[in-house]
Structure formats: structure tokens, C-alpha cells
């Protein structure tokens with residue numbers, strides 16, 4: 001690269017990657033190995049003691065994964081990142097550095113159903129308590145803050161409704177409370193929204209979705225903005241207190257503005273263990289190279305499909321922030337002017353039964369539990385991704401019984417509209 005600051009598309013292709021020093025291979029090789037040979041005993045000891053950076057064992061780090069980490073950190077404007085086995089693993093590992101039993105974190109009610117499940121049930125067994133707040137009313141975030149609050153968690157574009165979150169307003173609540181703001185940026189990707197530019201301290205992703213983009217690999221990533229002072233108020237002992245397993249080093253003092261990413265790796269990933277396969281890292285890296293092209297086409301297609309549905313007599317409502325009449329449109333213009341993403345919901349006048357019929361009648365849209373594939377996808381969240389919630393919680397999460405969710409792919413938009421047309425008239 002030259003001295004010029006590279007643009008987003010250039011970073012999507014080049015950040016973190018060099019021709020392989022041994023073979024000259026231009027694409028990032030898949031380092032499909034469990035472990036790495038030490039130069040000598042001193043080298044091994046210094047790697048284990050965190051006195052030197054280098055590869056030890058693929059559960060803790062791997063050169064293919066390292067390229068992916070550097071690339072996502074560059075795209076998000078963070079200082080460092082850690083790739084892990086799934087989006088859910090990223091959430092566990094990020095919060096593992098921050099919460100001790102009895103602690104609380106505040107989360108937006110509008111979240112992916114699996115995250116609501118993870119936070120409500122599994123995290124309870126760790127003694128981590130979630131307190132819910134409403135992104136439509138920022139005061140509910142202020143009211144939820146207590147002396148035990150250790151983090152705030154939101155999605156930039158919320159799954160399933162694709163609603164745009166006012167990141168700056170919630171970042172201000174987090175700053176006032178002295179806790180980090182964690183933003184799940186899965187549905188937006190850094191092409192549409194860079195949460196760190198709006199005050200986020202930590203960004204997490206399911207790489208499984210638009211970043212990988214081809215529906216072939218599960219993965220997750222945690223990005224450290226490098227902005228948070230972990231020693232202030234002595235609230236985060238994992239980062240600020242001496243670590244007995246590393247000869248008493250203090251992670252923040254030693255690693256400065258990438259301390260959080262290091263803690264996630266050397267405490268979280270090392271001990272909890274959800275490592276990303278280098279093969280998946282390779283596929284996801286290949287996907288990221290075309291992220292800007294794909295994401296723009298996803299958004300353009302989604303807008304055309306939302307406009308079509310909005311005009312259709314069988315459709316009761318469309319929730320897509322890219323439509324000028326949508327209540328989230330002003331936030332979309334502020335946070336994601338290039339497009340409001342490609343995941344959104346709509347409801348049919350025929351209610352639950354019509355929704356289920358539509359899903360079965362679609363041919364080009366695949367009926368499955370994923371978003372962010374090149375292919376167009378459809379699901380009925382109330383009976384699948386959000387089925388574990390009671391009726392009131394489903395509605396609060398934007399997944400009521402009459403709601404159908406689309407993840408619009410990058411096929412020709414005319415074919416997608418024709419498929420919806422035949423299914424709606426069937």
C-alpha cells in the first residue's frame with residue numbers, strides 16, 4: 001500500500017494480508033495446523049508469559065485467523081480484534097472479561113432471538129443478570145443503570161425488524177454510567193455503520209452473516225475500539241488486577257489500547273475454548289473481499305422489495321428503515337446513508353396463517369434460519385428464531401405472530417419480486 005490512507009474497499013481486500021513470506025502465495029493460506037514450533041526454550045517461555053507475540057496453539061491464535069482479525073479491526077476502525085467460532089461465542093467471551101457473578105448488563109429488547117435466549121437463560125447460570133431496555137425510549141437505558149451495571153449491549157440494526165438504533169444516545173448513557181457500550185454490528189457490517197465512530201467501545205459480529213456472506217461458515221469476532229479506561233473505578237478486575245496465570249501482569253497496564261482484545265484472547269478464548277477453524281477464517285476472508293459490492297446490492301435489492309411489498313394490497317405493514325415513511329427513516333439517514341440493510345420484516349393482512357402460507361409458497365427465497373447469505377432467505381420468526389419468547393416479548397422484539405422476515409440476497413431484484421408476487425397470489 002502507498003502512504004495514502006486506504007479506502008474501505010481497499011482495506012476489505014488487503015488489510016492484514018501480505019504475500020506468504022515462504023511461498024509467495026498471494027491469497028492468504030489456510031494454516032491448518034494445531035500448533036507451532038518454538039525457536040528454543042526461551043522463545044517458548046516468553047510466548048507463554050505474554051512477553052513476546054507469536055503463535056503457540058490454534059485455540060489461542062492462528063496466522064489465517066490473524067489476517068481476518070486485522071482486517072475486521074481495520075474495517076471497524078478498532079485497535080485489534082479476536083476471531084472466534086461463532087457470533088454467540090463472541091458475545092460470551094466479550095462479557096466474560098467484564099462480568100463477575102452477581103453483576104448486571106443492560107441489553108436492548110430488540111435483539112436476535114438467540115441472543116435474548118442466551119442472555120436470559122444461559123448467562124443466568126453464570127450469575128450474569130440482564131436488564132432489558134427499550135431502544136425507542138433512551139430513558140429506559142438510563143433508568144436501568146445500577147452500581148452493578150458493567151456493560152450495555154445493543155444491535156446497530158436490530159434483528160429481525162432491521163430497526164436502526166440511536167448508537168450515539170446510548171453511548172452517552174454508557175459514558176455517564178462509566179461502562180463500555182458493546183454493539184452487535186452483524187446486520188449492518190462496517191460498510192453501512194461503524195459503531196466505534198459513534199461512541200461504541202466494543203463491536204461484536206456474527207461473521208456467519210454478511211461479512212462471510214455466502215452462507216458457508218459459522219464465525220464470530222470481537223473488535224476493541226481501544227477507547228475504554230479499564231482501570232477507572234476498579235470495576236474490571238480481569239483487565240486491571242494482576243493475573244496470577246501470567247506472572248502477575250496487569251492486562252491494561254501492559255497492553256494499553258488493545259488490552260480488551262488481548263484479555264478476550266488470553267483469558268477468554270484460552271479458557272473457554274471456542275476457537276475459529278482456519279478453514280472458516282479463509283472462507284470468511286474471501287467473503288469480506290467483496291463486502292462493499294455485495295452489501296450495496298443487498299441494500300438496493302432490499303429497498304426495491306420493501307417498496308414493492310409496501311404497495312401490495314395483501315400486505316398490512318412493512319418495517320424497513322429505508323422507506324421514507326418508516327419511523328426509523330431519520331435514524332437510517334443519519335447512521336446508514338448508503339442503505340438500511342437487507343433484513344427486514346413485514347406483516348400480512350391474513351395474519352399468522354397467511355404468513356406461514358407465504359413462506360411455504362416462495363420458491364426462490366429459501367426458508368431457513370439464517371440471514372446475510374448471497375441467496376434470498378425467508379423465515380417466520382414467531383415459530384422459529386423467536387419461538388422461545390412469550391407473546392408479549394415476541395411483539396416487543398419485533399417478532400409478533402403475523403410477522404415474516406426477509407434477508408434479501410443479491411439475485412436480480414425482478415426475480416425476487418416475481419417470486420413474492422406468485423407466492424402472495426397463490
Ligand SMILES: Cc1ncc(COP(=O)(O)O)c(C=O)c1O
Pocket residue numbers: 086087088089112114115155159184186187205206207208218219220370371
Ligand atoms: C444479530 C445477530 N447476532 C448474533 C448472532 C449469533 O451468531 P452465530 O449464529 O454466528 O452464533 C446472530 C445469528 O443469527 C445474529 O443474527
